[in-house]
Amino acid sequence: MQEPNTDVIQGTLDMLILKTLSLQPMHGYGIARRIEQISRDTFKVNPGSLLTALQRLERSGALDAEWRQTENSRRAKFYSLTRAGHKQLGVETEDWTRRASAVARLLKAEG
Amino acid sequence: MSLLRQLTRGLQALTNRAAADRNVADEVDDYLENARAAHLARGLSPDEALRAARIEVGGVTNVKEQVRSYGWENAVETMLADVRYAFRRFRGNPGVTIVTVVTLAIGIGASTAIFSAVNPILFESLPYPGAKRITMISDMGADGSPVDVTFGTYRELLQRSHSFDAMAVLNTWQPTLVGRADPDRLDGQRVSGDYFRVLGMSPMLGRNFTSADDRANGPRVVILSNALWRNRFSADRDIIGRSVKLDDDDYVVIGVMPATFENVLAPSVQIWAPLQYSTVFGPDSREWGHHLRMIGRMRAGVGLAQARDELGAIARTPRGDFPRVPWASLKSGLLVHSLQDDVTSGVRPVLLAVLGAVILVLLIACANVTNLLLASSARRRGEFAMRSALGARRTRLTQQLLTESLLLAIVGGALGMLVAELGVRALVALSPAGLPRVGVIRLDAAVFAFGLVVTTLVGLSVGVIPALRASREELNLGMQQASQRTTGGHQATRKALVVTEVALAVVLLIGAGLLLRSIRTLLEVNVGFDPSHVLTMQVQESGHRFQQDSAAGDSARYEFFAEALGAVQQIPGVTAAAFTSQLPLSGDFDGYGVQFENDPNANATGSALRYAVTPSYFATMRIPLLHGRLLGAEDRAGAPRAALINESFAKREFPHDDPIGKRLGFGPSDGRLYTIVGVVGDVKQSSLADGETDAIYLTPTQWHWVDNRMSLVVRTNGNAAALVPMVRNAIHSVDRNQPIVRVATMDDLVGRSVADRRFALILFEAFGMVALVLAAVGIYGVLSSSVTEKVREIGIRAALGASPESILTLVLGQGMRLTALGIAIGLAASLAATRAIVSMLFGVSRLDATTYLAVVVTLGAVAMIACGVPAWRAARLDPNRALRAE
Numbered sequence: 001m002q003e004p005n006t007d008v009i010q011g012t013l014d015m016l017i018l019k020t021l022s023l024q025p026m027h028g029y030g031i032a033r034r035i036e037q038i039s040r041d042t043f044k045v046n047p048g049s050l051l052t053a054l055q056r057l058e059r060s061g062a063l064d065a066e067w068r069q070t071e072n073s074r075r076a077k078f079y080s081l082t083r084a085g086h087k088q089l090g091v092e093t094e095d096w097t098r099r100a101s102a103v104a105r106l107l108k109a110e111g
Numbered sequence: 112m113s114l115l116r117q118l119t120r121g122l123q124a125l126t127n128r129a130a131a132d133r134n135v136a137d138e139v140d141d142y143l144e145n146a147r148a149a150h151l152a153r154g155l156s157p158d159e160a161l162r163a164a165r166i167e168v169g170g171v172t173n174v175k176e177q178v179r180s181y182g183w184e185n186a187v188e189t190m191l192a193d194v195r196y197a198f199r200r201f202r203g204n205p206g207v208t209i210v211t212v213v214t215l216a217i218g219i220g221a222s223t224a225i226f227s228a229v230n231p232i233l234f235e236s237l238p239y240p241g242a243k244r245i246t247m248i249s250d251m252g253a254d255g256s257p258v259d260v261t262f263g264t265y266r267e268l269l270q271r272s273h274s275f276d277a278m279a280v281l282n283t284w285q286p287t288l289v290g291r292a293d294p295d296r297l298d299g300q301r302v303s304g305d306y307f308r309v310l311g312m313s314p315m316l317g318r319n320f321t322s323a324d325d326r327a328n329g330p331r332v333v334i335l336s337n338a339l340w341r342n343r344f345s346a347d348r349d350i351i352g353r354s355v356k357l358d359d360d361d362y363v364v365i366g367v368m369p370a371t372f373e374n375v376l377a378p379s380v381q382i383w384a385p386l387q388y389s390t391v392f393g394p395d396s397r398e399w400g401h402h403l404r405m406i407g408r409m410r411a412g413v414g415l416a417q418a419r420d421e422l423g424a425i426a427r428t429p430r431g432d433f434p435r436v437p438w439a440s441l442k443s444g445l446l447v448h449s450l451q452d453d454v455t456s457g458v459r460p461v462l463l464a465v466l467g468a469v470i471l472v473l474l475i476a477c478a479n480v481t482n483l484l485l486a487s488s489a490r491r492r493g494e495f496a497m498r499s500a501l502g503a504r505r506t507r508l509t510q511q512l513l514t515e516s517l518l519l520a521i522v523g524g525a526l527g528m529l530v531a532e533l534g535v536r537a538l539v540a541l542s543p544a545g546l547p548r549v550g551v552i553r554l555d556a557a558v559f560a561f562g563l564v565v566t567t568l569v570g571l572s573v574g575v576i577p578a579l580r581a582s583r584e585e586l587n588l589g590m591q592q593a594s595q596r597t598t599g600g601h602q603a604t605r606k607a608l609v610v611t612e613v614a615l616a617v618v619l620l621i622g623a624g625l626l627l628r629s630i631r632t633l634l635e636v637n638v639g640f641d642p643s644h645v646l647t648m649q650v651q652e653s654g655h656r657f658q659q660d661s662a663a664g665d666s667a668r669y670e671f672f673a674e675a676l677g678a679v680q681q682i683p684g685v686t687a688a689a690f691t692s693q694l695p696l697s698g699d700f701d702g703y704g705v706q707f708e709n710d711p712n713a714n715a716t717g718s719a720l721r722y723a724v725t726p727s728y729f730a731t732m733r734i735p736l737l738h739g740r741l742l743g744a745e746d747r748a749g750a751p752r753a754a755l756i757n758e759s760f761a762k763r764e765f766p767h768d769d770p771i772g773k774r775l776g777f778g779p780s781d782g783r784l785y786t787i788v789g790v791v792g793d794v795k796q797s798s799l800a801d802g803e804t805d806a807i808y809l810t811p812t813q814w815h816w817v818d819n820r821m822s823l824v825v826r827t828n829g830n831a832a833a834l835v836p837m838v839r840n841a842i843h844s845v846d847r848n849q850p851i852v853r854v855a856t857m858d859d860l861v862g863r864s865v866a867d868r869r870f871a872l873i874l875f876e877a878f879g880m881v882a883l884v885l886a887a888v889g890i891y892g893v894l895s896s897s898v899t900e901k902v903r904e905i906g907i908r909a910a911l912g913a914s915p916e917s918i919l920t921l922v923l924g925q926g927m928r929l930t931a932l933g934i935a936i937g938l939a940a941s942l943a944a945t946r947a948i949v950s951m952l953f954g955v956s957r958l959d960a961t962t963y964l965a966v967v968v969t970l971g972a973v974a975m976i977a978c979g980v981p982a983w984r985a986a987r988l989d990p991n992r993a994l995r996a997e
Contacts, residue, residue: 058116
């Protein structure tokens with residue numbers, strides 16, 4: 001039997017990151033875990049893609065990043081949503097909902 | 112906001128790569144650690160947890176690389192690396208780099224300079240609104256050449272023609288500005304009221320001329336050029352209404368022209384005054400003198416042909432209310448040209464020829480750059496094959512090649528800009544006096560960019576494509592360095608390019624050779640006098656005591672010129688001196704109708720040059736007397752009028768008779784005839800290339816009018832130019848207010864008369880040299896790389912017993928075959944191409960065998976040297992080393 005596809009749907013990673021961070025600031029691993037948990041392991045996040053996406057979102061101003069010291073004295077990078085990020089999330093969510101429901105309608109349509 | 116963030120973060124990463132890398136590493140490590148901790152928490156052993164975490168992350172180094180490669184700064188870093196690599200390559204290969212850069216610089220620089228100069232003159236329209244509607248109207252001489260119009264003709268056309276919005280006539284004017292500073296002789300124009308309206312321009316301060324200004328005895332008003340206003344009147348905006356003193360009179364300034372106004376009819380003009388000719392005049396008045404230039408602005412919708420037709424019809428149908436005089440009968444018709452054509456027609460052939468020459472240079476430069484890049488890409492085929500084998504992507508290789516080519520282009524372009532700037536300056540300095548619009552010649556950025564882009568694009572496409580093909584298809588071959596088999600195609604292209612270069616160089620050199628021979632021939636032309644050790648200058652009278660048309664004024668003039676001549680003759684070192692009304696080769700041209708006695712029909716429209724000369728003129732100029740006697744002191748006012756004619760005139764008019772004693776009417780028909788008393792040698796008046804013109808010499812006092820400017824000619828034993836201050840002092844000792852202008856030695860004037868051709872010659876010579884060198888470089892490059900590629904073959908030949916001589920001959924023969932083919936094509940092309948310069952040739956056929964032969968020999972010799980070096984290298988090749996070379 002074929003393994004289920006766990007790739008994040010192309011173009012949605014940014015939105016998933018933004019949504020995850022809209023609850024609270026998090027570091028990269030936390031974001032990956034959260035996406036996997038909430039999607040009930042439908043999506044597995046590729047760390048390389050995730051960290052690159054974080055880099056890109058930070059550069060574009062959707063995220064702010066902050067280095068914190070962890071208890072075992074490592075440096076961890078915590079990301080939080082900026083106002084621009086909130087706005088982007090709103091836009092992307094609306095866009096996604098519109099398209100997803102369109103796809104759903106198409107699939108449900110008979111004959 | 113985000114753009115700023117992009118920029119600052121990128122710059123941070125760029126300036127502190129180590130810190131940026133540590134951040135990425137820390138983040139990935141933290142991710143890994145969190146993953147490991149999570150696996151530990153699920154009960155895996157520490158080792159297993161670490162393994163699981165590593166699997167989950169999917170290769171720590173890969174992730175780091177992936178994250179690190181995000182951001183624009185990475186592209187910059189790659190580019191910088193490419194630039195550094197390129198510079199290392201250039202340093203490793205300085206010969207090719209320098210030749211490429213210099214070739215680019217010369218090609219781009221020379222063509223930019225020439226295009227910059229030619230563009231405003233030949234192709235841009237004149238800087239006036241509706242410039243296409245401005246026309247130049249001239250009377251037509253018996254031989255079809257343009258002649259200045261008379262005021263009478265202007266008045267008639269103004270009234271009768273309906274094709275024009277406005278018409279104007281103009282005359283030169285050289286007033287002396289007297290003020291707080293030293294007297295200053297100005298270049299001016301006397302213009303009829305509508306002059307600026309014809310050009311479509313108006314003053315930026317004050318007002319334009321009106322018809323009320325332009326009438327006989329009208330108000331003394333002037334309009335200043337912007338430059339004069341700035342330089343002499345410190346750009347004073349209150350100048351309007353103030354008066355300035357010109358000669359002995361006060362003139363009111365009524366206007367100042369804008370700085371953008373370009374007076375293309377006479378660029379040096381600083382001041383304008385109304386012409387103020389009388390509308391009522393008799394046949395002997397100045398209003399019937401051919402000394403005015405006439406321009407007109409055609410009505411909107413009227414074409415040149417239509418204006419021509421209308422003016423032609425008016426010329427053919429005289430009307431009683433506009434009586435004409437015989438010398439302005441308009442019998443031959445009128446010439447109507449666009450002002451643009453009129454201004455540029457004289458220099459058009461020269462400029463087009465030069466333009467053609469520089470295009471050839473640009474083509475040769477392109478061919479050479481292409482050749483060099485082809486050679487270097489061929490050499491790098493192994494490198495690229497190796498790099499693609501190691502996984503370099505094609506885009507990456509292309510990017511690097513582009514970087515290299517662009518660097519060459521930028522360096523070459525920068526140098527080219529320098530060459531162009533110097534070139535433009537040199538062109539302006541070299542430009543012959545007749546070149547219009549010299550003032551607006553400046554570096555044309557668009558042309559420069561065009562040259563840069565074209566040359567680079569050609570080089571790029573040729574340099575990049577083969578290298579890429581090598582990287583893709585011939586990986587294996589490339590790495591084996593199997594050069595004989597893979598470079599065949601390249602060599603063929605490069606040979607074709609070399610043949611082209613040689614052919615183009617032949618065309619240029621033949622052009623240069625023909626011009627050189629023309630100038631030599633021209634300078635050997637007998638001018639009819641001895642120009643060495645002769646100083647010339649024009650002396651004018653200025654001031655009230657020389658009041659026009661008054662007996663007192665006339666005698667004051669004669670007196671001044673006579674006294675000045677006496678003073679000049681006293682100067683030590685002066686062997687002879689004289690005044691003449693027109694000076695050979697100076698641009699003077701003053702002719703009048705001639706009518707022989709008892710011969711009312713023949714030669715009725717013929718005209719002859721008038722020289723009013725003091726008797727010592729012939730001794731000063733060393734014009735030989737062939738027959739009869741010279742003019743003398745006895746030929747004064749009141750005495751029977753005496754005239755000399757020139758030799759070819761005498762031979763044509765009196766092929767069988769003795770001309771001495773024949774009588775003729777000359778100039779205004781006042782009923783008094785001149786008796787021919789002698790025949791003198793022919794003299795070139797307007798140019799060395801001209802045929803002989805009819806000339807009549809008479810004394811100033813026996814002429815109908817009195818000349819108010821005369822040219823002084825002074826012969827000395829020594830250096831004529833050194834005499835200037837003494838002659839100036841001598842004239843000023845008679846009257847210090849009289850302006851002295853146009854000071855030049857006769858040798859200068861002879862030189863100037865070939866200035867157009869010399870201008871073209873200098874450029875053709877320079878371009879010919881460049882072409883020759885580039886062609887030699889091309890031949891050398893191809894042969895040299897062919898020797899390198901054939902090292903093994905040559906080694907085998909040598910090992911099998913080929914003598915160094917036979918190898919030398921082999922390689923030389925290869926190069927010389929290319930050269931010979933190029934020369935043959937070049938000669939064939941020249942047969943057609945020399946048509947372009949035919950109007951500049953003199954005394955030499957455009958198919959002159961000597962020139963063609965000389966070019967073939969020169970190019971052959973240069974090619975021989977270029978081939979000799981690689982051939983010699985091949986002949987000295989040690990077979991042992993050659994066979995091991997690959």
